[in-house]
Amino acid sequence: MKTYDKGDVLPDDYRTALINLMCFQADSEYAGGQRVAENMQYAPRPEEAYRLSKKVMEEFGHAYYVWNLLADLGIDVDARLQELVMHPDNPDKAKVNVINGFRKQNWAPLFDHWHDVALFSTVVTPAAVAFLGQYRECSYLPWAKVNTRIHKEEMGHLAFGVWASKRSMEFGGEAAREDMQGRVAKFMRVGLGFYGRPSTGDKKSEMFDIYYEYGIKVKKPEELQAEYLELLEDRLGQVGLEMPQGIEPDYDMRVGYELDAAE
Amino acid sequence: MRPVVTQEKIKNPLLESNLDRLARYGFRQANVAETDTAATDWARLKGDFARADEAAVPEFDQLPPAVQEAALHYIALKREADTLLSTCETAHGEILNQGLSVPRVEDYAVVRDAYEDKVEEFGAARAAVAGLLDQSPAA
Numbered sequence: 001m002k003t004y005d006k007g008d009v010l011p012d013d014y015r016t017a018l019i020n021l022m023c024f025q026a027d028s029e030y031a032g033g034q035r036v037a038e039n040m041q042y043a044p045r046p047e048e049a050y051r052l053s054k055k056v057m058e059e060f061g062h063a064y065y066v067w068n069l070l071a072d073l074g075i076d077v078d079a080r081l082q083e084l085v086m087h088p089d090n091p092d093k094a095k096v097n098v099i100n101g102f103r104k105q106n107w108a109p110l111f112d113h114w115h116d117v118a119l120f121s122t123v124v125t126p127a128a129v130a131f132l133g134q135y136r137e138c139s140y141l142p143w144a145k146v147n148t149r150i151h152k153e154e155m156g157h158l159a160f161g162v163w164a165s166k167r168s169m170e171f172g173g174e175a176a177r178e179d180m181q182g183r184v185a186k187f188m189r190v191g192l193g194f195y196g197r198p199s200t201g202d203k204k205s206e207m208f209d210i211y212y213e214y215g216i217k218v219k220k221p222e223e224l225q226a227e228y229l230e231l232l233e234d235r236l237g238q239v240g241l242e243m244p245q246g247i248e249p250d251y252d253m254r255v256g257y258e259l260d261a262a263e
Numbered sequence: 264m265r266p267v268v269t270q271e272k273i274k275n276p277l278l279e280s281n282l283d284r285l286a287r288y289g290f291r292q293a294n295v296a297e298t299d300t301a302a303t304d305w306a307r308l309k310g311d312f313a314r315a316d317e318a319a320v321p322e323f324d325q326l327p328p329a330v331q332e333a334a335l336h337y338i339a340l341k342r343e344a345d346t347l348l349s350t351c352e353t354a355h356g357e358i359l360n361q362g363l364s365v366p367r368v369e370d371y372a373v374v375r376d377a378y379e380d381k382v383e384e385f386g387a388a389r390a391a392v393a394g395l396l397d398q399s400p401a402a
Binding site for chain 1: 375
């Protein structure tokens with residue numbers, strides 16, 4: 001795999017694909033932080049509130065790291081930040097690239113209780129860990145380096161989910177466990193859709209082969225799915241919840257991560 | 264002579280509401296003088312320990328001395344976390360209004376790390392208080 005470092009001349013097609021994915025990551029990290037901040041309303045206790053606020057700070061930090069790299073590639077990142085800050089509920093799709101799942105109108109209906117907040121980090125975050133984790137080995141070395149840092153913190157978010165879920169059950173007992181079990185499936189649909197359509201067959205993404213050939217994406221959706229399910233089963237087991245069977249992925253929640261879908 | 268044009272600062276209402284949510288637990292901006300007593304802070308924070316009924320958690324003055332001492336540490340860490348979070352918000356404001364740059368983002372990373380470490384310490388202190396409360400006759 002050919003790799004590129006800061007300052008290297010990038011082939012035009014490679015540069016376009018790279019910038020597209022990096023913008024989606026940075027803009028979506030920031031929008032994700034905004035959604036997590038909105039979820040502060042559900043924090044039931046002080047420690048939950050402070051730990052969730054910590055997560056908000058981390059998500060914004062992730063966006064800043066990737067935007068810094070995009071600035072080196074000539075992108076006006078301040079305009080992207082300002083668009084997200086000034087229009088958090090509905091940022092202009094022509095100015096920022098936020099995955100559907102992190103847009104308020106798609107995110108908010110998934111949440112009506114702290115249990116949802118705890119489960120998001122337990123059930124969906126493993127998909128982000130698997131998906132973004134691949135960028136640690138991608139062909140653009142500055143981005144790979146930044147994602148090593150981000151991946152470590154995303155693992156921390158997984159730990160937050162496990163902590164928050166266990167504590168909910170500690171305070172709420174069996175009734176809380178039952179309530180949470182009923183909420184797992186909706187988040188698993190999002191998690192399963194996070195890494196994209198299969199790499200083969202009639203449902204395959206048109207762009208996947210190009211990203212894969214460039215070494216921008218280094219794992220196939222099928223590999224990421226296996227990684228996700230392994231992480232998910234482990235974390236659900238840690239909190240005493242069962243993994244639902246027969247859940248269909250919701251690919252629409254991540255629409256936008258592909259170059260073809262963005263245009 | 265051309266008039267000096269001062270650009271209005273962009274505000275970040277979502278982050279401000281984040282802090283408002285923490286206000287119910289006594290969050291204070293770094294530049295606000297400390298006026299609350301430990302008893303007031305404890306009253307706001309004791310939900311952290313109420314497995315069944317918040318009213319069952321004793322008021323600060325009724326805590327056994329060892330629990331009081333641990334509670335004071337827990338409260339102090341929360342106050343330190345508030346100060347660091349306030350510093351994070353200042354860093355966000357600088358990035359938003361003066362532009363993204365490597366030094367500003369690294370400055371933010373430093374204060375963010377400090378805030379996050381403090382939240383971890385706060386969590387550990389909460390667990391220590393909870394352990395003492397479980398053992399105390401008043402629990």
